[in-house]
Amino acid sequence: MIAFPLRTVFSILVAASLLVIVVWVSPPSPFSASSVSSSSVGRLDIWSIRRLVEWRPCKWWLEGHLTALPAETNGYIRVDCYGGLNQMRRDFCDGVGIARLLNATLVLPKFEVAAYWNESSGFADVFDVDYFIEKMNGFVKVVKELPADIASLEPFRVDCSKRKGQFDYVESVLPSLLEHHFISITPAMSQRRDRYPLHAKAALCQGCYSALRLTGALESKGFELLEAIPKPFLSLHLRFEPDMVAYSQCEYSGLSRHSMEAIDAARGDRKPWTGELARVWRNRGKCPLTPKETSFVLQALSIPTNTNIYLASGDGLMEIEGLTSVYTNVYTKSALLSGEDFTSMHGNTKAALDYYVSINSDSYVATYFGNMDKMVAAMRAVNGLYKTLFLSRRAFAQFTAEGLTGTELKKALWEAHQHDFSHGIGSALPDCFCEFNL
Numbered sequence: 001m002i003a004f005p006l007r008t009v010f011s012i013l014v015a016a017s018l019l020v021i022v023v024w025v026s027p028p029s030p031f032s033a034s035s036v037s038s039s040s041v042g043r044l045d046i047w048s049i050r051r052l053v054e055w056r057p058c059k060w061w062l063e064g065h066l067t068a069l070p071a072e073t074n075g076y077i078r079v080d081c082y083g084g085l086n087q088m089r090r091d092f093c094d095g096v097g098i099a100r101l102l103n104a105t106l107v108l109p110k111f112e113v114a115a116y117w118n119e120s121s122g123f124a125d126v127f128d129v130d131y132f133i134e135k136m137n138g139f140v141k142v143v144k145e146l147p148a149d150i151a152s153l154e155p156f157r158v159d160c161s162k163r164k165g166q167f168d169y170v171e172s173v174l175p176s177l178l179e180h181h182f183i184s185i186t187p188a189m190s191q192r193r194d195r196y197p198l199h200a201k202a203a204l205c206q207g208c209y210s211a212l213r214l215t216g217a218l219e220s221k222g223f224e225l226l227e228a229i230p231k232p233f234l235s236l237h238l239r240f241e242p243d244m245v246a247y248s249q250c251e252y253s254g255l256s257r258h259s260m261e262a263i264d265a266a267r268g269d270r271k272p273w274t275g276e277l278a279r280v281w282r283n284r285g286k287c288p289l290t291p292k293e294t295s296f297v298l299q300a301l302s303i304p305t306n307t308n309i310y311l312a313s314g315d316g317l318m319e320i321e322g323l324t325s326v327y328t329n330v331y332t333k334s335a336l337l338s339g340e341d342f343t344s345m346h347g348n349t350k351a352a353l354d355y356y357v358s359i360n361s362d363s364y365v366a367t368y369f370g371n372m373d374k375m376v377a378a379m380r381a382v383n384g385l386y387k388t389l390f391l392s393r394r395a396f397a398q399f400t401a402e403g404l405t406g407t408e409l410k411k412a413l414w415e416a417h418q419h420d421f422s423h424g425i426g427s428a429l430p431d432c433f434c435e436f437n438l
């Protein structure tokens with residue numbers, strides 16, 4: 001492992017004792033970036049706030065598989081996963097729980113891969129297969145190869161992804177499994193697992209947060225990248241690409257003509273909301289923060305402008321000068337890795353690098369609450385890293401709608417986020433994590 005220059009015990013003690021007294025009674029302006037020295041000792045930023053709650057892996061998961069695996073398998077399940085890396089992983093995690101629930105045997109999942117990338121197995125290219133199988137021992141049966149009698153068959157496809165609301169996998173999927181012996185499933189989105197028996201939930205948790213390790217090749221590339229970033233550093237997952245802005249149906253003013261054109265080109269039929277609807281939409285926190293707004297919120301959280309920031313973002317980020325004109329120590333993988341390395345990478349492996357850096361960074365800030373953010377927050381919690389924060393788009397929209405600006409706006413943003421941070425709100429982790437009062 002890497003020894004991080006984490007904040008010293010001294011600064012934590014000073015910060016904790018001073019902050020409890022000071023921060024709650026006075027505006028944050030004394031600590032705003034401009035008045036903070038460049039020294040890393042005694043910096044009073046959002047991370048210095050005393051936390052009251054944290055989310056930790058639940059006992060029933062860590063204690064392991066209390067229920068013995070069934071002697072007989074009900075059949076073989078392949079999980080078919082689509083979308084970005086972290087969406088595929090989320091669906092796969094669900095599938096692990098479902099396989100256990102159905103007393104089935106898991107075969108390696110199918111990860112959708114971009115057409116230009118002709119790898120046969122997306123999963124084995126990103127995750128360490130042998131490690132996965134070893135770590136799942138006792139939680140669920142996993143095989144690399146199908147038994148000879150079904151090896152030549154295509155699985156019977158059961159697509160649950162469009163199912164809405166509650167439905168029961170035992171009721172709706174088990175009959176197909178028993179009939180066909182080999183099925184492929186794409187799990188339903190947002191299916192609640194609270195009715196799963198604990199052994200099925202434990203399989204999901206183990207599969208998702210303990211058994212998935214990047215391949216050796218990816219991990220060493222990630223390590224190389226991590227080593228190249230000056231420490232300590234904040235990993236920032238900033239989302240402001242044309243397609244996601246278009247998808248949000250939000251209107252922005254003050255963007256460059258270039259950005260506006262890119263957004264318009266990505267809009268298609270999806271026209272932005274206007275008038276009252278736009279206002280309501282924005283106040284519900286539906287609009288992505290621009291890099292400039294992100295930079296403002298970071299300053300409101302007293303994160304010094306000389307902080308080393310790793311930009312855990314895909315290609316096509318717009319308006320990045322809004323951040324880099326204020327936060328001057330911003331690093332990207334394209335700048336830190338050699339050109340040849342970089343051109344040989346595709347979407348999934350780039351996403352895997354951002355993930356790797358983000359679960360190992362000193363702190364992690366997300367401007368969005370997407371699959372990657374949820375996965376990173378969970379893995380950080382598994383590793384005992386709690387400097388994790390989701391910026392509140394809703395707070396930003398509401399305060400600005402109320403007409404707050406400058407120092408007042410910063411003060412309000414500070415209070416909203418320090419409340420979230422100390423109470424573990426926004427980083428609430430589902431299923432495998434239990435609330436722990438500090």
Ligand SMILES: *[C@@H]1O[C@H](CO)[C@@H](O)[C@H](O)[C@H]1NC(C)=O
Nearest residue numbers: 069070074101102103170174
């Ligand atoms: C799975 O096996 C257990 C016993 O090992 C049994 O109690 C349970 O009903 C089985 N579930 C299914 C869906 O077959």
Ligand SMILES: *[C@@H]1O[C@H](CO)[C@@H](O)[C@H](O)[C@H]1NC(C)=O
Nearest residue numbers: 115116117118119120344346
């Ligand atoms: C795609 O597959 C072909 C044949 O296996 C191989 O020669 C080629 O190098 C592969 N392309 C990439 C980009 O990996």
